[in-house]
Amino acid sequence: MGAIQPKVGEPVSDELALVNAAKAGDVGAFEELIRRYDRNVFRIAQHIVQNREDAEDVVQEAFFKAYSNLAQFQGQSKFYTWLVRIAVNEALMKLRRRRPERTVSLDEDVKTEDDSVPREVADWSPNPEQQYNQAELREILDKTIHGLPATFRTVFVLRDVEGLSTEETAEALDLSIPAVKSRLLRARLQLRERLNKYFQRREKSNGAQKPSSGDGSR
């Protein structure tokens, strides 16, 4: 079985020039950086906060904070990794404010009992996503990732959706590489387990019915 092909990122060769111009006060250069990364920041934010209005706020706050603190960006990491770090922190702060009764931290002690061991092993249809239309599929994926702890969602979106490397993810989240890897494995396995009920291959004799995607489990 082949490995997953990562998304190819845009070239960043002129990025440092843009960052330097923005540092010198060129807001137009910073606007170009916003254009480059606003979609990524929004996607990351919404994966974490799970709500569009809060994700919009996170985008605004993260870029403004990045602009205000550009002097602190030393260029040792990519600008994008630095920006993601700011955006993740803003998003987690939003979550904490929304749910003060629950501590939300990337270091949260994730239960040690293995909740990721596959319980249900069923093969999926060859192109499972084609069983649903775009809107149904998005609803399923949204609802499924919603059930994961914030720390798993965050690692999953950075590594698997945005295509950051393990090292970049560790840097952006201030986690060790083994911590990133273990959270990623558990996130992937839990999502797989939860998607089983929508995507598993069905025998015709059982009636090839789709499970309802609106079972109100969120």
Next chain:
Amino acid sequence: MKCSEFLHELTDYLDGVIDANTKAELDEHLAWCHNCYVVCDTTKKTIEIYRDSQLYELPENLRTKLRSAIVQKCQSRKKSSS
């Protein structure tokens, strides 16, 4: 190799960051263990479905609105600090 050992290596295996010897052992395990094959295959599909899903795309009109709001804040900060 036991299934639990296979599972432990699954992330590196799927990411293709594994040495040739370990990969050969994992491939051999996959060749006879149907359960691990299915878990590996469906985990790979999970990742690909999420990656290609266009979940949480930023609509163009909202994108423009957010960008101009950010630029405006940056400009007023620039004015106040100069």
